[in-house]
Amino acid sequence: MRSLAKQIADGDVRAESVVRGVFERIETSETRVCAWEYLGRERALAAARELDRRAASGPLHGIPFGVKDIFDTYDMPTQYGSTIYRDHRPSTDAAAIAMTRRLGGLIVGKTTTTQFATFPPSKTANPHDATRTPGGSSSGSAAAVAAGMVPVAFGTQTTGSIIRPAAFCGCVGYKPSFGTLPRIGVKAITESFDTVGLFTRTVADAAFAVAALAERRELCLAPETHTPRDAPRIGICLTAQWHAAQPETQSLFERLPAQLERAGARVCDVRLPPTFDHLNDAQDLIWQYEMARCLADEHRRFPEQLAPRLRGQLDSGWATPHADYAAAMKRARLARAQFAQAIGDCDVLLTPSAPGEAPPIETTGDPVFCRMWSLLRTPAINVPIARGPSQLPLGVQVIGRGGDDARTLACAQWVEQQFPWERL
Numbered sequence: 001m002r003s004l005a006k007q008i009a010d011g012d013v014r015a016e017s018v019v020r021g022v023f024e025r026i027e028t029s030e031t032r033v034c035a036w037e038y039l040g041r042e043r044a045l046a047a048a049r050e051l052d053r054r055a056a057s058g059p060l061h062g063i064p065f066g067v068k069d070i071f072d073t074y075d076m077p078t079q080y081g082s083t084i085y086r087d088h089r090p091s092t093d094a095a096a097i098a099m100t101r102r103l104g105g106l107i108v109g110k111t112t113t114t115q116f117a118t119f120p121p122s123k124t125a126n127p128h129d130a131t132r133t134p135g136g137s138s139s140g141s142a143a144a145v146a147a148g149m150v151p152v153a154f155g156t157q158t159t160g161s162i163i164r165p166a167a168f169c170g171c172v173g174y175k176p177s178f179g180t181l182p183r184i185g186v187k188a189i190t191e192s193f194d195t196v197g198l199f200t201r202t203v204a205d206a207a208f209a210v211a212a213l214a215e216r217r218e219l220c221l222a223p224e225t226h227t228p229r230d231a232p233r234i235g236i237c238l239t240a241q242w243h244a245a246q247p248e249t250q251s252l253f254e255r256l257p258a259q260l261e262r263a264g265a266r267v268c269d270v271r272l273p274p275t276f277d278h279l280n281d282a283q284d285l286i287w288q289y290e291m292a293r294c295l296a297d298e299h300r301r302f303p304e305q306l307a308p309r310l311r312g313q314l315d316s317g318w319a320t321p322h323a324d325y326a327a328a329m330k331r332a333r334l335a336r337a338q339f340a341q342a343i344g345d346c347d348v349l350l351t352p353s354a355p356g357e358a359p360p361i362e363t364t365g366d367p368v369f370c371r372m373w374s375l376l377r378t379p380a381i382n383v384p385i386a387r388g389p390s391q392l393p394l395g396v397q398v399i400g401r402g403g404d405d406a407r408t409l410a411c412a413q414w415v416e417q418q419f420p421w422e423r424l
Contacts, residue, residue: 001063001151001152001200001204001205001208001209002059002204002205002208002220004018004062004063004151005056005059005060005061005062005063005104008051008056008061008062008063009055009056009061009062013062014048014052015048015049015051015052015061015062015106016045016048016049016052018048018062018064019044019045019048019064019106019108020045022044022064022108022149022150023039023041023044023108025147025148025149026039026144026149029127029147029148029149030149032125032127032130033124033125033127033130033143033144033147033149034112034123034124034125034140035066035111035112035124035134035139035140035141035143035144035147035149036066036109036110036111036112036140036144037069037077037079037109037110037111037112037113037140038069038076038077038109038110039108039109040075040076040107040108040109041108043075043076044064044106044107044108044109047106047107048062048106051104051106056104057102057103057104058102058103058104058105058212059103059104059208059212060100060103060104060105060209060212060213061103061104061105062104062106063104063105063106063151063152063209064105064106064108064150064151064152065100065105065106065107065108065150065152065153065154066108066109066110066111066140066141066144066145066149066150066152066153066154067097067107067109067110067111067141067153067154068110068111068113068117068137068138068140068141068153068154068155068156069081069110069111069112069113069140070113070116070117070156070186070187071093071094071096071097071110071154071185071186072090072092072093072094072097072185072186073090073093073094073097073107073110074089074090074091074092074093075107076107076109076110077089077110078090078110079110080113080115080116080117080187081112081113081114081115081116081117081122081137082115082116082298082305082306083305084298084302084305090185092185093185094182094184094185094186095182095183095184095185096154096181096182096185096186096196096213097154097185098185099182099213100213103212103213108150110140111138111139111140111141111143111144111153112124112139112140113136113137113138113139113140114136114137114139114364115306115307115310116187116189116295116298116310117136117137117138117156117158117161117187117189118137118189118291118307118310118313119136119137119307119309119310119364120307120309120364121133121136121139121361121362121363121364122136122137122139122140124139124140124143125143125361126143126168126169126358126361126392127143127146127147127169127170127424128146128169128170128358128391128392128393128424129358129390129392130361131360131361132168132357132358132359132360132361132392133168133358133359133360133361133362133363133364133365134146134165134168134169134358135160135161135164135165135166135167135168135169135354135358135364135365136161136164136165136364136365137156137161137165137364138153138155138156138157138161138162138165138173138199139165139364140153141153141154141155141165141199142155142162142165142166142168142169142171142173142199143165143169144199145169145171145199145200145201146169146170146171146199146201146423146424147424148201148423148424151200151201151205152198152199152200152205152206152209153198153199154196154197154198154199155173155196155197155198155199156186156194156195156196156197157175157193157194157195157197157370157374157380158189158190158193158194158195158287158374159193159283159287159367159370159371159374160354160367160369160370160371160374161367162174162175162195162197162199162380162382163175163353163354163369163370163373163380163382163395163397164353164354164364164365164367164370165199165364166199166353166382166384166395167353167354167382167384167393167394167395167397168354168357168358168365168392168393169358169393170384170392170393170395170421170423170424171199171200171201171382171384171423172199172200172201172202172203172205172206172381172382172383172384172412172416173197173198173199173381173382174197174198174199174200174203174206174207174210174379174380174381174382174409175195175197175373175374175379175380175381176195176196176197176210176214176379176405177377177378177379177402177403177404177405178193178195178377178402179195179377180195180196180210180214180216180405181195181196181197181210181213181214182196183195183196188294189287189290189291189294189295190286190287190290190291190294191290191294192286192290192329192332192375193283193286193287193290193374193375193377195374195377197210198210201423202413202416203221203381203383203409203412203413203416204221204413206381206409207219207220207221207409207413208220208221210405216405216406218406219405219406219409221409221410221413231263231264231265231266231414232265232266232347232348232410232411232414232415233265233266233268233345233346233347234260234265234266234267234268234346234347234348234349234350234411234415235267235268235269235270235343235344235346235348235349235350236253236256236257236267236268236269236270236349236350236351237269237270237271237272237343237349237350237351237399238253238351238352239272239276239351239369239372240272240276240277240278240280241280241368241369241372244355244366244368244369245352245355245356246355246356246357246388247356248356248357248388248389248394249352249354249355249356249394252385252386252394252396253352256350256396259418259419260350260415260418263418265414268344268346270342270343270344270346270349272342272343273338273342275331275334275335275338276335276342276372279331279332279335279371279372279375279376280368280371280372280375281328282328282331282332282375283332283371283372283374283375284371285320285324285325285328286325286328286329286332286375288313288314288316288317288320289317289320289324289325289328290317291313291314291317292313292314292315292316292317292318292320293317295314299311299314332375332376335375335376336376336377336402339376339378339401339402340401340402343401347400347407347411348398348399348400348407348408348411348412349398349399349400350396350397350398350399350415351369351373351396351397351399352369352396352397353369353370353382353395353396353397354366354369354370354395355368355369356388356394357388357389357390357392357393357394358392358393369397370397373397373399376402377402378399378400378401378402379399379400379402379404379405379408379409380397380398380399381397381398381408381409381412382395382396382397382398383395383396383397383398383412383415383416383419384421385415385416385418385419385421386419396415398411398412398415
């Protein structure tokens with residue numbers, strides 16, 4: 001992505017030709033994948049021609065972005081995956097989208113999402129197998145990047161909505177540390193967990209884009225880097241949720257330690273303290289409690305337009321006593337304070353991204369291996385490294401300490417380079 005931006009900025013490649021290529025690829029794949037809710041072809045081409053007429057406006061100059069349809073966009077409908085907001089037109093961009101445009105990025109369209117980034121599944125299919133789910137709730141963004149339609153797309157994660165779809169679709173999904181990118185103008189689901197992130201085809205691309213948007217140069221990885229200065233110290237962390245791992249994931253994690261050690265990493269098993277064993281339950285309680293309040297107006301005025309499962313979750317959230325919520329929040333704060341020490345001298349942890357291959361399209365899959373990391377607010381990166389028995393992608397989740405995104409990205413790139421991935 002960085003090399004493409006430089007080529008455009010130097011005049012070696014025209015932004016207009018890049019955008020035309022994007023829409024050609026979308027036209028080829030969209031009827032099968034259905035990743036888009038809205039496409040702004042003529043507007044994107046006009047913006048690209050304007051970029052071609054002037055000097056580079058920023059590090060993302062000419063890079064086409066997809067945008068999950070819970071981000072406000074002033075020039076495109078923003079419907080939050082719900083009929084309640086059919087044809088809704090915000091008057092302003094979400095902060096992350098405005099920053100993207102300021103840095104020269106081009107918004108080509110809005111990608112599909114589940115209803116208010118929850119459930120049921122969207123219309124999108126997995127680009128590897130149309131009978132399988134792309135995951136959720138950032139379904140369209142993950143599928144669009146994995147299918148090669150766009151080089152980068154925005155997503156969000158509250159529970160597992162970046163990591164899980166990236167794992168199922170076979171692309172890089174980067175959930176930065178909580179608060180790295182602004183949430184203003186993104187439909188809120190919770191106050192405690194909602195995190196803006198990205199889907200790309202390589203770890204270096206994810207690092208480059210977030211470094212630009214967050215104005216944090218230290219996150220950017222040199223594309224020619226093959227390994228960090230020292231091979232990483234990696235902790236294999238199966239978590240208390242290991243019982244949910246499917247046979248293909250169990251087999252993958254049986255092979256991983258030896259493969260990583262042969263590549264030079266120092267590998268150990270990490271067992272988090274017992275106090276971490278039930279953090280998934282705490283995340284679920286906080287999620288339901290806060291979601292009920294974030295969607296209070298929709299729940300009160302338009303209950304018949306909410307999916308039954310979502311309506312039930314909101315009812316549960318309202319029924320949760322504040323004392324239980326406060327206790328869960330306290331557990332979350334204590335776990336965050338303990339986490340850096342709990343992983344010892346490891347640079348990062350490796351843990352499953354999802355139970356296994358993408359399940360059938362009738363579901364978005366189980367976020368069981370993502371909940372805890374969303375609660376801990378750590379950086380999390382899905383790296384696709386293998387295929388399962390149905391030749392569908394399997395990913396590993398690279399987890400770092402909160403705020404330690406630079407090291408986490410460098411280690412994720414190292415893992416990526418040990419397991420070359422054949423992309424679509």
